[in-house]
Amino acid sequence: MPDLLIYGAAGFMVWMCLDCIQRREHFVWIIIMIVLFPVGAAAYFFVVKNRAAGGARAGGSLTPIRKEVETEETLQLKELIGKHHKAYHYEKLGQAYIEQKKFERAIPEFEEAIQRDPEMLEARYGLAKSLHGMGRYEEAAVALEKLIAIDKKYDYGNAIFGLAESYRLSGNEEKALEAYGEVINSFHFFKAYYHYAQLLDKRGKKQEAIDYMKSIVGSSKDLPDYKLEKERFWIDEAYKFLRKNGIELA
Numbered sequence: 001m002p003d004l005l006i007y008g009a010a011g012f013m014v015w016m017c018l019d020c021i022q023r024r025e026h027f028v029w030i031i032i033m034i035v036l037f038p039v040g041a042a043a044y045f046f047v048v049k050n051r052a053a054g055g056a057r058a059g060g061s062l063t064p065i066r067k068e069v070e071t072e073e074t075l076q077l078k079e080l081i082g083k084h085h086k087a088y089h090y091e092k093l094g095q096a097y098i099e100q101k102k103f104e105r106a107i108p109e110f111e112e113a114i115q116r117d118p119e120m121l122e123a124r125y126g127l128a129k130s131l132h133g134m135g136r137y138e139e140a141a142v143a144l145e146k147l148i149a150i151d152k153k154y155d156y157g158n159a160i161f162g163l164a165e166s167y168r169l170s171g172n173e174e175k176a177l178e179a180y181g182e183v184i185n186s187f188h189f190f191k192a193y194y195h196y197a198q199l200l201d202k203r204g205k206k207q208e209a210i211d212y213m214k215s216i217v218g219s220s221k222d223l224p225d226y227k228l229e230k231e232r233f234w235i236d237e238a239y240k241f242l243r244k245n246g247i248e249l250a
Helices: 003-023 028-035 039-059 072-084 087-099 103-116 121-133 137-150 154-169 173-186 190-202 206-220 225-244
Strands: none
Touching: 003 028, 003 039, 028 039, 072 087, 087 103, 087 121, 103 121, 121 137, 121 154, 137 154, 154 173, 154 190, 173 190, 190 206, 190 225, 206 225
8 A cells, every 4th residue: 555545544544533532432443443444444434423424414413312201191191281271280291390300391381370270379389490490580589479479378488488589599689688588587497597697798787697697506406306407507507607707606
């Protein structure tokens, strides 16, 4: 084989080897290309690289198109929706998608359920959870405002607590303070106390913030073990805040 062809074949093989590494193809391809020089590189080109390039031209991307796989539950619910078009089935399908963390797919199901039954609080709550799960905190707050206007204590206070969280995460600290205040007046969520105190501290109300952090630590002493374990993170964070501000508790 003339030297020019050898150099060309060697360069082609190196190119294919680098392509193989970049695509994270099986290492055996590199062995084949070296051992079966130059036939192995040509085989790799036609079997792997050329096939991938063809897929990119057809689909516009090298990333495989992932087809959403429905579960037996979602398929059954879709069948029931097709037959009956009931708000209940739309809401249940939305909940199924939430469990799979497919929040984007859950949203239209909850919206349809609300459209068909505005009094279905489960659908309003599911919509808010889905929007929150996607980081759309302002929209989640709007959904929760509508829910709480109907039932302020929905889900044992978790709905209004979610509203406070949505306000905080969307940067609306004024409304967050107000909502957290309502939560801690009626419910004993240590996380609510902690974030309320942090917001007070940001507004220069240091002593009030310290008092609320102390209340977390003080209340923790009367908790049963299972509850103590659940709230442990926020208790530890309260201790850290107090130590940072020069307060040591026994």
